[in-house]
Every structure is written in structure tokens, then in C-alpha cells.
Amino acid sequence: MLDAFLALAEWQNLLFLAVGTGLGIVVGAIPGLTASMLIALTLPLTFHMDPVSAVTLLIGEYVGGISGGLITAILLRMPGTPASIVTTFDGYPMAQNGFAERALALGIMASVVGGIISWGFLAGMSPALARFALQFGPWEYFTLVLMALVMLAVLSQGSMVKGLMAAALGMAFALPGIDSSIGQARLTFGSSAMLSGFGLLPVLIGAFAISQILRDAATPQESGRMDMPKSKLPIYRSDLGYAPKLLRGSVIGTWIGLLPGIGANIAALVSYSTEKQLSKEPEKFGTGHEPGVVAAESANNASIGGALIPLITMGIPGSVTEAILIGALTIHNLQPGPLLFQNAPEIAYGIIAAYLVANVLMLMLMWGAVRYIARIVQLPRSGLMAVILVFCVTGSYAVNSSFSDVWVMIGFGLVGLGLEYCRVPLGPFVIGFVLSPIAEEQLRASLMMSDGNLAEILTRPYALLFLALALITVIWPYIAARLGARARAKQAEEPS
Amino acid sequence: MRDATRQTIADVILAALVAAGAALLFIGAAELPPPRFEPLGSAALPRILGTLLIFFAVILVIRALLRLRAGQASAAAPSGADPRRGALVFVALVLYVAALDFGRMPFVPATTVFVTATGLVIGARSWVNLAVFAAVGLVLSLAISTILERFLYISIG
Numbered sequence: 333m334l335d336a337f338l339a340l341a342e343w344q345n346l347l348f349l350a351v352g353t354g355l356g357i358v359v360g361a362i363p364g365l366t367a368s369m370l371i372a373l374t375l376p377l378t379f380h381m382d383p384v385s386a387v388t389l390l391i392g393e394y395v396g397g398i399s400g401g402l403i404t405a406i407l408l409r410m411p412g413t414p415a416s417i418v419t420t421f422d423g424y425p426m427a428q429n430g431f432a433e434r435a436l437a438l439g440i441m442a443s444v445v446g447g448i449i450s451w452g453f454l455a456g457m458s459p460a461l462a463r464f465a466l467q468f469g470p471w472e473y474f475t476l477v478l479m480a481l482v483m484l485a486v487l488s489q490g491s492m493v494k495g496l497m498a499a500a501l502g503m504a505f506a507l508p509g510i511d512s513s514i515g516q517a518r519l520t521f522g523s524s525a526m527l528s529g530f531g532l533l534p535v536l537i538g539a540f541a542i543s544q545i546l547r548d549a550a551t552p553q554e555s556g557r558m559d560m561p562k563s564k565l566p567i568y569r570s571d572l573g574y575a576p577k578l579l580r581g582s583v584i585g586t587w588i589g590l591l592p593g594i595g596a597n598i599a600a601l602v603s604y605s606t607e608k609q610l611s612k613e614p615e616k617f618g619t620g621h622e623p624g625v626v627a628a629e630s631a632n633n634a635s636i637g638g639a640l641i642p643l644i645t646m647g648i649p650g651s652v653t654e655a656i657l658i659g660a661l662t663i664h665n666l667q668p669g670p671l672l673f674q675n676a677p678e679i680a681y682g683i684i685a686a687y688l689v690a691n692v693l694m695l696m697l698m699w700g701a702v703r704y705i706a707r708i709v710q711l712p713r714s715g716l717m718a719v720i721l722v723f724c725v726t727g728s729y730a731v732n733s734s735f736s737d738v739w740v741m742i743g744f745g746l747v748g749l750g751l752e753y754c755r756v757p758l759g760p761f762v763i764g765f766v767l768s769p770i771a772e773e774q775l776r777a778s779l780m781m782s783d784g785n786l787a788e789i790l791t792r793p794y795a796l797l798f799l800a801l802a803l804i805t806v807i808w809p810y811i812a813a814r815l816g817a818r819a820r821a822k823q824a825e826e827p828s
Numbered sequence: 829m830r831d832a833t834r835q836t837i838a839d840v841i842l843a844a845l846v847a848a849g850a851a852l853l854f855i856g857a858a859e860l861p862p863p864r865f866e867p868l869g870s871a872a873l874p875r876i877l878g879t880l881l882i883f884f885a886v887i888l889v890i891r892a893l894l895r896l897r898a899g900q901a902s903a904a905a906p907s908g909a910d911p912r913r914g915a916l917v918f919v920a921l922v923l924y925v926a927a928l929d930f931g932r933m934p935f936v937p938a939t940t941v942f943v944t945a946t947g948l949v950i951g952a953r954s955w956v957n958l959a960v961f962a963a964v965g966l967v968l969s970l971a972i973s974t975i976l977e978r979f980l981y982i983s984i985g
Contacts, residue, residue: 380980493891497846497884504853504877511870518870519856542921549950550914714951715964718943721921722965725928726972726984733982735929742921754842755835768873776868784867 333455336681340689345388348381349686352389353693356396361404361412361705362713365720367397368653369544372536373720375660376727383664383679388686390660394653395447395690398596398636399698402439402629403706407432415596415632418604422617422624429620437565438622439629440698442578446630447691449582450589450637455684458673461645462680465670468646470777471789475798477771480592480648482802485760487592492809494756501751502764503771505530513776525736532659532766534728534741539762540652541724542745543752545717565699574626577607581630588631589638592650596632603631637687644672644680647770652759655766839892843885850885853878916949928984935984939969 339345352374359370370393378386401416406423419439426435468476481503485495508519509529520526581603588599607627608617617624639650647669649655661668661679672680698705728741748758782788789795853874863869924942927933943965944958951957976982 491891493884493887497881497888500877500880500884501846501849504849504874504881507853507874507877508856513866514861514864514870516861516870518860519853519874521856546914546918549917550909550911712951714957715943715947715961717917717950718946718961719964719968721917721946722939722943722968722972725921725925726976729984730976730980730982733984735925738925738929742925745918750842754838756842772873775873776866779867 333681333685336678336685337689339384339678339682340388340685345385346689348385348389349392349690350693350697352392353396353690354392354697356393356398357400357403357694357697358396358705358708359393360397360400361708362716363404363408363410363412366413366540366544367394368651368656369541369720370397371653371656371660372533372540373723373727375533375536375656375663376730378660379663379730383661383666383676384682386660386664387679387682388690390657391683391686392690392693394636394657395633395687395694396697397653398633399440399443399447399694400705401632402443403436403698403702406435406439406625407706413596415600415635416628417597418600418628418632419625421604421628422619422621423628425618425620426622426625431620433565434622435620435625436702437567438571438574438625440565440695440702441567441571442574442581442626442629443633443698444691444695445578446582446585446632446634447637447694448688449579449630450586450634451684451688451691453586454637454640454687458641458645458680458684461641462670462673465646468670468794469792470774470781471792471795472798474771474774474778475789475795475802476646476648477767477774479798479802479805480642480650481760481764481767481771483592483805484651484763485757486805486809491755492806494754495760496806498751498756498758499760499764501756502761502766503768505535506765506768513773530740530744530765531728531731531737532662533731534737535744535765536656536659536762537724537728538741538744538746539748539758541720542741543748543758545721545724546745546749547752548713549717565702574623577623577626578630580606580610581627582634585631585634586638589635589650590641592642592648595651596635599635599638600628600632603627633691640683640687643668644683645670647672649763649766652762655763658766833896836892836896839888843888843892846881846885846888850878850881853881913949917946920945920949935973936966936969939972940965943968 340349355374356367356370359365360367371390374389374393378389381389398413398415401412401414402419402423403412405411405416405419406427409420409424411417411420423435423439426432481499482496485499486492487495506529508526510516510527511518517527584603584606585596585599588602589596604617604624604627607623608614611617611623613621639654642648642650643654643657647658647667649658658668661672666672666676666679724741725738728737729735731737748761751758751761778788779786789799857871857874857878860869860871860874862871920942924938927938928935940962944961947961947964948957951961973984976984
């Protein structure tokens, strides 16, 4: 770990981390632009960087992207990222009551504390969990990937059927190309251009950035009036009294971040609701109550540290951003998972170290520059969208110096737009695309090891546990609905 | 058109497209050789996914029809959207890439024109904006082509 911090202290790594964090904060503050879009767009640049620098840049963008959302959530009631939706509940009323600086100060402080506490879990649990995951064989990996995909699909917003369909569609799009296990073309329909399949980057950029910009271009821009912070951000000694709330929010955020598909916004909501239930003055929540900002911001930032744990120890993404990070590691010929700690410890520990330092840099950048970031956010977005489109084109082209990738990107932009129009979640689609090769490889290896005997899975307790969890995730909404209906019917039958 | 009807039509079209995609998976899988060295084979996953996609498509159609019959309205679609602007930006993007790819147009002028056109489609149309977007496009294209060519040794356009 110390080596990772020393590597991070090299000026170019520190610079990449600072640039990534700064870019992330700005992009996170702009409503409609997300950390996943930024990471997908900067991924092509990392091809030519050494893996440690690439990882520090992307982790900085992730941390900055989630944290930056609080600026517009507080000043404009327009959360820069979905993770900051809950921050608007009390942050915006505080700003309206003339306490914008105080809300920003509390939000930044809670974000940093949330990040640092979840870093403790990340650094403490990851090596042990990776050692434990080394016992896993192909059956365990296959069922783990299946469980993560099912959870992501079921827990994503909207219809469960559409979530599962999105995951299956994403997996199907990953099939064309050379089947590496037999060295033969599959689903290419005689096209030589299809031999290399659909590239990860054009798919990611198309599905996220292009579809988002086309949608934003069609939507009128909301132009809220922003009261710029005027004075210094105030923080008091009495804020130490928020320590239990910060700890609670951070622990909730970390544990929710660990579960695939739930995300920072739900972490913030659960933390906020918990704080409200425990409060002696719950009626004050939603009116500009400081603990509301503390609960939301500590949890949404802590969820990043939680989500990084399954990513680096088992190669399982908790959200789209982690799926893109898996893609980034794969591009650098690194396989996320338990072997990462053995084969590339500088990357595994580098991610952990970068996460902590990114939180500290985020504190410094946001504390010092929140006023200027708020000004950037007010620049017209029309020019910004055109600039992002140019980055999408050049980023996709730079992968193989080929315009085929750019056309693939445009095609997936349309696919993304169509799916969103039909209210099919994009997250499971992209994660299905990323996880499909891993799932197929592990299933093939499992069946080879067991001579094609599927019943072998019954002798693997962890694989059975993962399958059971996947099954429960699918059927639980129906059971819960049935139980709820029965309870309501019973209540109605009872004489009043 | 009522939202329930619009959503039903969208779901039915989606189901039809997904079923067509599943059919492609089956056709492609039929051309693959049977497994020789391992039990699963190359065609198994396309067939499994094809079956799952058809299953989900059927559920989607049944639910859409039931919703239409019950006259349920789903969540309201975003109001005030102007799809023409999105379509114009998409056309500009396709023309831009086609100009670079098939027209062999140099990157700097193509990008300057694209940024100006897209900026004016999305934002307010004025002479000031025209000048600003043109300047942004020119500076951006020069910066990107310099970075690509000097540092990454990639030639574009």
C-alpha cells in the first residue's frame, strides 16, 4: 500500500489525479453530464498512458463526478448527478434561506468524510476479500456474474422485464466476432468488418454520450437563477457533533455501494430516511435542515468506495461507471478480480490509494474553487454539447484509427436513444455487454471441468448461494407484492 | 395520442425488433459447427440469449396489450421536447463523419463547420453565437489535431 502511495506521489500521477478530479467536479456539477460519460470519453486518451496514470485519472473523475453534483443541487435545485437528488431536499432550502455557503461547506465536508470512511472499508476489506475469492472456480465466477447481472437488471429503475431484456440484449451485442475458444468467426454474417466485433469504447460512448446529447438537444434547457456563494465557506468546531451522522451515512453508503445495481442515489436516500427516522425533530427535514445535507452527501460519496470493493476483488461492476472502469483495465490487459492483487498489485493498491487522495484533492478543489465552478456551470450548454460530440467522434476514431468504430458509435447512439425512449434501462445493457465474454468463458470452463455435467453445480456451495440470491432477487418483488396485498386485505377485513 | 397508447406501440415495436434480433441470433448460430473439444460450443450462448429475448418480447407484448385494455396511463413523457432539434443534431453528426470518412475532408474545417452548425441548432441563433461557435470549433479542432498527430501519432481526416 505504501508503494502505491509513493507511486501516486510522482508528479505525473498526482497531476492526472488532480486533472481527473477537477474535470469530474465540473462535469458532475453540470446537470445532464455524468461521471460515466466523462470516463467513457477520456478512456481513449488512457490508451497511451501507463496503467497507473490511467487508473488515477479515471478514479479522480469518478470521485469528482459524484461530488460535483452537490453544487447545482444546492444552488439551483438541479442535481448535477442523480446521486445528489437527495441533497436538494435540504441543500436548496438552505440556499434559499441565505445559507448557501453553509450548505456547500457541509456538503463538501460530508462528502470527504464519507469518502475517507469508505476508503477505510475499501483498504481493509479488499485484500482479504480478494484472498477469499481466490478459492472461487469457474462455477462460482459464472454464477457470481449471473447474480450481478440479474441484480443490476432487476434493481434498475422501471420494469424488471425490461431490465432483464436490456441485460440479454447487451450480452447478445457482445457475441459477434472471433470466438476465442475455437478461433472461428461467430455471428459475423460474412462481414470482415464484424470479425473484431463491436468495440467496447464505441459502444460505451454511443450508448451513453451520443444518446444523452441527442436527447438533451431535443429538450429545452432549464435556466434557473443561481445565487453565487459570496463569502467564505463556514465550518465550526460544533460541527464535530455531526460525527455520528457522518459515520452512519458513510457506513450505509459503503454497504449499499457494495450491492450491484443500487447506486449512490439510493444510498443517499436510505441514509437521509434513516437520519430522519432517528431525529428528534424529523419535521425539520426538507426545510433546510443541516443533518439532511450531511446524511445525503456522506452516503453518496461513500457508495463509491463500497462499489470499488467488488470491482477490484472479484471483477464485478456495481454500476455502469464500474463497468467502464473494468473496460479500462481490460484495455490495459489487466483482469480485474482476485488475481489483480497478485499479478498487478500496483494497480489494485493504486486504485485504493488514488481513491483516498482523490477525496482529499476534491476537498481542496471544491473548497477553493466552488464559486468558479458554479460560474462554469452557467455557461451555455449548446456549445458544450457540440464540443462533446467532437470528443465522441475523435475518441472512437482514436481506438483503431478507423471510422468503422465511429459508425458503430453512432449506431449504438441510436440504440441507446431507442432503448431510453422505450424506457429500457441502459445500465444493464452496457453491463451485459461488458460481462458477456466473462460469463461465457467461465461457463465453458465450468462445463469442461465437469465433462458437461450441469449437476456439478450442486456440489459448489458458493455457486449455489449466488444462484439462490439471483433467484430471490427475481421473485422477491412478486412475493412482496403478494404479501402486501394480503396484509392490506386483512386490514380491510378487520372491524374498525 | 394518449400516453398509454404511445407506450403500448413503443413496447410492441421494441418487442418486434428484439424478436427479429433473436431470429438473427438463431440464424447465425445455425451456421456454427457443433462443439468438438468442449461440451458447450460456440452456438450455445446465442441460442440461450435468443430464447430469453423471445421470452421477454412475448411478456412485453402481453403486458402492453393488457395495459391498453385496462387503459392504464404510464409515467408521463417529458413535455416541451422538440425532437426535430435532436434529429438535426443527428443529421449534422452523420454528415460530419461522412465528410471525414468518405469525403476525405480535412479535420479542422469539417470540425469548425460542425461545431458552428450544431451550436446554432441547439442554442440561440445570432451573429454573436455564430462567431463564438466558429471560434470554439476552430480552436478545438486545432488543439485536437495537434494532440492526435504530435503526441499520439494518429492522423484524422
